[in-house]
Amino acid sequence: MSIIDFNQIGDWLKRNQADIAIVVGFVLVAVIAFGAGRLSAPQIVRNPVIIDEPNASNSINILSNVSQPIVGAAGESASVAGAKGLFVASKNGTKYYWPWCSWAARIKEENKVWFNSEKDAQTAGFSPGACITSEAPAGYAKP
Secondary structure, eight states, rough: OSSSSSHHHHHHHHTTHHHHHHHHHHHHHHHHHHHHHHSSSSSOOOOOOOOOOOSSOOOOOTTTOOOSOOOOOOOOOOOOTTHHHHHHHHOOSSSSEEEHHHHHHOOOOEEEEESSHHHHHHHTOEEEEHHHHHHHOTTTOOO
């Protein structure tokens, strides 16, 4: 006697032939109805995302045309007009950060040094912090 008894399987299939046909028919009708519904649905038109190269200037003010308040990752908001600069560093440190970066939040107010561009910060001897690329706003291009 084998593990799989084909005679018993064949007998079961013959006894339940009508039920099997109903289940297979139901599944086929469901698949066909789903496909017909997908074909009759209007096509979704998606506009492609186009990323252009920024102008070749070294200092790009990426927030110049923003009229809404900027909300950082931690939820604090800073108005573009009232901001002290685009980048912040500690006068005791060697790195500069975005104002909304968690590293920038650790700097005491009296130790903060503000810069309007990355070039200004690098000229002052600071290097980019860890959050400069990971928490950069949309449109940011590394110089």
